[in-house]
């Protein structure tokens with residue numbers, strides 16, 4: 634039997650406005666490590682905040698998150714949900730990525746309470762299902778991880 638799958642969703646705040654080159658470096662190392670440990674997921678960047686979902690084996694998720702949590706490029710990490718899942722939502726991506734600008738956010742009026750204008754951890758913490766819907770929706774038309 635395959636080992637149990639877990640996902641972990643968190644929100645964090647970038648220490649400073651990150652350039653495209655810096656975001657690209659983060660994604661490069663994420664894709665490299667995640668491919669080795671069988672971790673998949675998506676990273677969103679909006680208004681100086683990140684929201685990321687990691688999915689994979691429980692130990693691999695926890696090891697990856699322990700490394701991410703120590704990264705000085707962001708702070709104030711808040712776990713929105715850590716839970717078993719039946720299947721992966723992003724099997725095709727070692728790490729998908731989308732920068733969510735004001736225009737994209739405004740296209741979803743129902744989600745306005747979850748942006749302030751970055752991801753609002755308090756609101757999302759109360760509605761982890763919305764967090765996952767956002768992660769899915771914002772990368773729906775992306776063909777691959779990296780920039781689009």
Ligand SMILES: Cc1cc2nc3c(=O)[nH]c(=O)nc-3n(C[C@H](O)[C@H](O)[C@H](O)COP(=O)(O)O)c2cc1C
Pocket residue numbers: 659662663664666667676683685687697700701702703704706707728
């Ligand atoms: C917002 C953010 C998301 C990240 N996502 C991942 C990830 O999914 N997987 C990963 O291995 N590293 C990720 N990293 C990078 C790790 O924090 C770390 O830099 C990387 O694992 C390399 O570790 P090393 O420098 O000790 O080799 C992320 C970093 C940031 C700031």
